[in-house]
Amino acid sequence: MKEIIRVEGLRKEYSTTVALRGVDMIIREGEWLSIMGPSGSGKSTLLNILGGLDRPTEGRVIIDGTDINDLREDDLSVFRRENIGFVFQQSHLIPYLDATENVMLAQYFHSIPDRAEAEEALRRVGLGHRLRHRPSQLSGGEQQRLCIARALINNPRILLADEPTGNLDRANTKMILELLKRLHTEEHFTVVLVTHDPYVSGWAERIVHMEDGRITGDESVTG
Amino acid sequence: MRGWFFYFLRRAIQQRMGRFLISSFSVLLTVSLLTALMIISTGLRQKMGRQLSAYGANMIVSADGSGSIPIETAQRVSALSGVREFDYHLYGEISLGSEVVEVVGLDVSKARGLRVRGGMPSEEDEVIVGRMIADLLGLKAGDAIVPEGGGMELKVTGIFETGSDEDASIIMSLDAVRRLTGIRGVSAILLNVEPSMIESMVSRIRQDFPYLRVKTIRQIAVAEERLLRKIQLLLSLVTIVVVFSSAVSLASTMGANVIERMEEIGLMMALGARKGDVRRFFFYEALFEGVAGTVGGIIVGVVMAEGISISAFGSYASVDPLYLLLPLFTGLLLSVTAISIPVRDAVRVSPSVILRGE
Numbered sequence: 001m002k003e004i005i006r007v008e009g010l011r012k013e014y015s016t017t018v019a020l021r022g023v024d025m026i027i028r029e030g031e032w033l034s035i036m037g038p039s040g041s042g043k044s045t046l047l048n049i050l051g052g053l054d055r056p057t058e059g060r061v062i063i064d065g066t067d068i069n070d071l072r073e074d075d076l077s078v079f080r081r082e083n084i085g086f087v088f089q090q091s092h093l094i095p096y097l098d099a100t101e102n103v104m105l106a107q108y109f110h111s112i113p114d115r116a117e118a119e120e121a122l123r124r125v126g127l128g129h130r131l132r133h134r135p136s137q138l139s140g141g142e143q144q145r146l147c148i149a150r151a152l153i154n155n156p157r158i159l160l161a162d163e164p165t166g167n168l169d170r171a172n173t174k175m176i177l178e179l180l181k182r183l184h185t186e187e188h189f190t191v192v193l194v195t196h197d198p199y200v201s202g203w204a205e206r207i208v209h210m211e212d213g214r215i216t217g218d219e220s221v222t223g
Numbered sequence: 224m225r226g227w228f229f230y231f232l233r234r235a236i237q238q239r240m241g242r243f244l245i246s247s248f249s250v251l252l253t254v255s256l257l258t259a260l261m262i263i264s265t266g267l268r269q270k271m272g273r274q275l276s277a278y279g280a281n282m283i284v285s286a287d288g289s290g291s292i293p294i295e296t297a298q299r300v301s302a303l304s305g306v307r308e309f310d311y312h313l314y315g316e317i318s319l320g321s322e323v324v325e326v327v328g329l330d331v332s333k334a335r336g337l338r339v340r341g342g343m344p345s346e347e348d349e350v351i352v353g354r355m356i357a358d359l360l361g362l363k364a365g366d367a368i369v370p371e372g373g374g375m376e377l378k379v380t381g382i383f384e385t386g387s388d389e390d391a392s393i394i395m396s397l398d399a400v401r402r403l404t405g406i407r408g409v410s411a412i413l414l415n416v417e418p419s420m421i422e423s424m425v426s427r428i429r430q431d432f433p434y435l436r437v438k439t440i441r442q443i444a445v446a447e448e449r450l451l452r453k454i455q456l457l458l459s460l461v462t463i464v465v466v467f468s469s470a471v472s473l474a475s476t477m478g479a480n481v482i483e484r485m486e487e488i489g490l491m492m493a494l495g496a497r498k499g500d501v502r503r504f505f506f507y508e509a510l511f512e513g514v515a516g517t518v519g520g521i522i523v524g525v526v527m528a529e530g531i532s533i534s535a536f537g538s539y540a541s542v543d544p545l546y547l548l549l550p551l552f553t554g555l556l557l558s559v560t561a562i563s564i565p566v567r568d569a570v571r572v573s574p575s576v577i578l579r580g581e
Contacts, residue, residue, distance in 0.1 A: 048575035053493060055573075074497045081495020092490045092578060096238030097231075105231060109495045113227050150494075 001028035004157065004190050005050060010059035012045050012213075019045040020056070021213035029157070032184055032191040034201035037210035043194045044162050046210070050192060051084050051160045052076045064157070081110045085151030085189075089163035091143035093135035093150075100131045103150045110154040121149040125179055141172035145179060152183060159184075161193040165200055177203045232507055242480055243512055246558075249476050250516025251523060253469030254554040257462060258524025261549060263531055264458040266540045267451070279335055280310065280413035280440060281421065281447065284428060287436045291408035300412050300428060300435070305420035308333075310413045313397050315404030317370040324356055325392040328400025337394075340364065341381025347399050351381045353390035370403055418448035466553065474561040477509065481565035488569050489577025498570040505566045506559055513558025520554055521547055 005027035012020040019042045027033055035043045048054040049061060052068050061068050063083065071079055093102050103118035119131055125145040127138075135143055144164055151159055161180075165173035181203060184191055193204065201207050202221065209217035236243050284300055286292050291313070292300075301309035313328035331344050337351070341364030344350055352362050357379075362368065366379045377395065384390055401407065416424045421439055428437045481488075491501050525542055532540035569577075 044579075051493075053573065053575035053578070074499070077492065077495050077497045080493070086493050088578060090578070092486060092493075094487055094490065097234055101231075101234065104227075105491075106494045108227050108231065109491065109500065113230075 001030055003027070004029040004031075004064055005192075006060075006062040007046075007050070008060045008062070010046070010049065010061065011057050012042070012049065012054070013057045019213055020049075020059075023059070023210075023213075023215055025208065025215060025218070027190060027192060029190055030188045031206060032181075032204045033193070034204035034207045035192065035194045035210060036196065036198070036201045036207055038196060040212075041210040042213040043210045047160050047162050047192060047194045050158075051086060052080045053086075081154065083157050085154070085156035085159045087144070087147045087151050087159065087161040087164040089166040091135065091140075091147050093143060093146060095135055098132045098134050099127055099138065099146050102135070102146060103153050106150045106153050118149075118153060121153050122146070124183070125149045139172075140168055141175060144168065144172075144176050148176070148179060148183070152187070152189070155187070156189060158190045158192065161191065163195055164193065165195070165197070170199075173197075173200065228504075228507075232504065232511075235504075235508060236511060243508075243515075246473070246476055246480065246509070246512040247516040247519070249469065249473040250513055250554050250558050251520040253466060253473065253557060254517050254520025254550045255523035255527060256465045256469070257553055258521050258547065258550040259527040259531065260458055260462045260465065261546050262525065262528035262540050262542055264455060264462070265543070265546055266532065267454060267458065280308075280415050281418070282414040282416050282424065282440065283438045284412040284414060284432075285410065285436050285438075287434050291406055291410055292412065292435065293408045296432065296435070297409045297412050300432065301414065303424065303427065305417045305424050306414050307417060308415040311397060311409040312411045312413060313400045313404075313406060313408075314410040315400050315406055317393075317403050318372070319360060319368055319370060322356075322359065326400050326403065327389070327392050327394050328397040329394065331394065331396060334394065336385055337383040338385070339381040339383045341379075344380050344395060346378075347396050347402075348375055348377055349380045350377045350393050350395040350399070351383045352379050353392050353394075354382055354384040355391040356393060357382045375399075375402065418451060421448075470557055470561070473557055474564070477558075477561040478565040481505070481562070481569050485569060485572075485577050488566075489572075489574040492570070492574040493578060501570050502563070502566050505562050509558045509562035510555070513555045516558065517551055517554030521550055524550060 003026050005025075007023055007025045010020050010023040011018070023042075023046060035046065037043045045054065049056050052071070055069060063079075066079065068076060068079060094105060097105060099122055100115060100118050103121055104113035104115060107113040107118060119128075122128060122131055125148055127142060127145055127149065130138060130142060130146075135146070138146065147164070164180075165176050168176065177200065180191065183189075191204075193200070195201050204221055206218070206220050208215055209219075284292070297311055310330055310333045315326050315328070316323050317326050318324070331351075334343075339351055341351070350368075357363065360368075362379055362382070364379055364381050368377050368379065369375075370377065377399070383394065397409070414424075425437050425439060428435060488501055491504070492498075528540050528542070532538065
């Protein structure tokens with residue numbers, strides 16, 4: 001498989017703490033990778049830097065040949081909307097827009113909103129009956145499915161998910177992971193999913209373990 | 224794309240109508256106060272001047288010598304620009320028995336500062352008599368007096384008192400004095416001149432009418448100007464304080480609005496919005512709030528100004544559309560500035576920090 005993300009010597013320091021202490025890794029296109037680790041291990045920081053939401057103190061992140069740290073703020077925003085979709089632990093939906101409009105907002109920042117396409121994306125994640133519902137009218141699982149639809153509407157090459165099931169019960173977690181698995185199989189995007197839950201990481205093809213800002217293990221998961 | 228921009232903007236405004244109205248109301252308050260103060264302040268000089276002219280003349284023009292001023296000259300002087308009010312006086316003397324009494328001819332309807340017991344004259348042969356003359360000659364309202372050589376009988380309608388030397392005179396119409404004394408023209412022109420134009424008026428009269436003598440009644444003129452300046456200064460200070468405090472209040476309302484929507488800002492940026500895209504979104508929202516608040520504020524401000532003008536001066540304030548430009552400009556500028564600063568700061572924060580809720 002072709003390499004899509006290369007991380008070299010990544011270090012991230014905040015004023016009093018060091019979140020990443022020199023991380024190197026390669027992620028291949030179409031791979032489903034889980035980053036596992038306890039709270040404070042630096043996994044979310046790594047994900048934010050991979051997505052260009054944060055800048056490293058040292059090191060490089062090269063995505064499909066582009067060193068994203070060399071990009072100016074606005075160019076990084078453009079790169080992000082062209083290549084990356086996000087799913088967060090908190091759904092981060094716009095409360096005054098309905099489900100379809102929340103998806104259309106992602107289309108708006110990418111290109112041109114298309115209501116029919118947004119509604120189709122919602123049907124694919126099982127929200128065909130919730131098109132006009134506002135986020136507050138959706139359950140936690142439905143909100144996360146809406147976030148997946150929003151993240152994938154622009155056909156990103158990489159989906160970054162930070163504890164996407166962290167607020168869900170086991171049944172909803174399974175539902176979200178099955179959905180992600182199906183979409184991943186159909187669309188072949190790369191998934192980088194951060195979790196501390198072994199059940200969730202077990203759905204990945206590869207698991208990277210982190211502790212205290214370092215990678216402590218890298219294992220492939222077989223069928 | 225522009226259509227979709229306004230679509231999402233409209234949705235944001237519709238669904239957050241309460242916040243929109245609060246922000247617009249803050250702008251409305253500022254603009255209405257500014258509009259009202261502007262209208263009142265700009266019309267103040269004219270209106271206060273009109274009120275102050277009730278205290279009498281602030282300039283006296285008389286003939287240079289003992290003669291009188293021809294009526295044509297008096298009319299030209301009183302028609303000069305800057306003259307708010309004028310009155311012609313004609314002074315003479317008549318004999319009443321063994322007494323020689325000073326008479327003052329004027330437009331009785333314009334006479335001020337007199338305390339009259341009885342009625343004011345309304346006919347040419349009616350007079351009011353000063354307290355000292357009345358005491359000396361034993362006159363009272365309803366009596367008749369016959370000046371020597373004048374060939375007319377004068378009816379006393381009242382006794383007046385000013386507390387000054389004028390109490391030793393008799394006041395009657397200009398025509399009555401002319402008939403009794405045979406003097407044509409007028410002895411003096413009493414002018415009430417726009418306070419700011421007093422100096423230029425003196426120069427002009429001296430230049431155009433060198434045979435006339437001009438005297439300003441400094442105390443009244445200076446007091447008028449000083450009072451007007453103080454009131455205008457007070458209104459300017461009140462305006463500044465109002466605008467400043469409203470701006471602070473508006474900035475805190477808008478700032479709270481941005482803080483409340485930080486998650487939205489972080490999300491937009493995570494979805495690929497550039498800083499300019501986010502700023503533009505909030506800028507237009509603030510602009511609409513500003514337009515709504517400014518239009519409403521100008522209407523409320525004009526109504527307030529008219530209400531104040533009616534109750535304080537008894538007449539409507541004139542509204543020059545030019546004066547509305549300042550409140551208009553201020554309202555829009557305040558709105559977009561109040562939102563621009565917190566949004567500028569918000570988009571500088573890393574989206575990862577915002578979305579973590581820090």
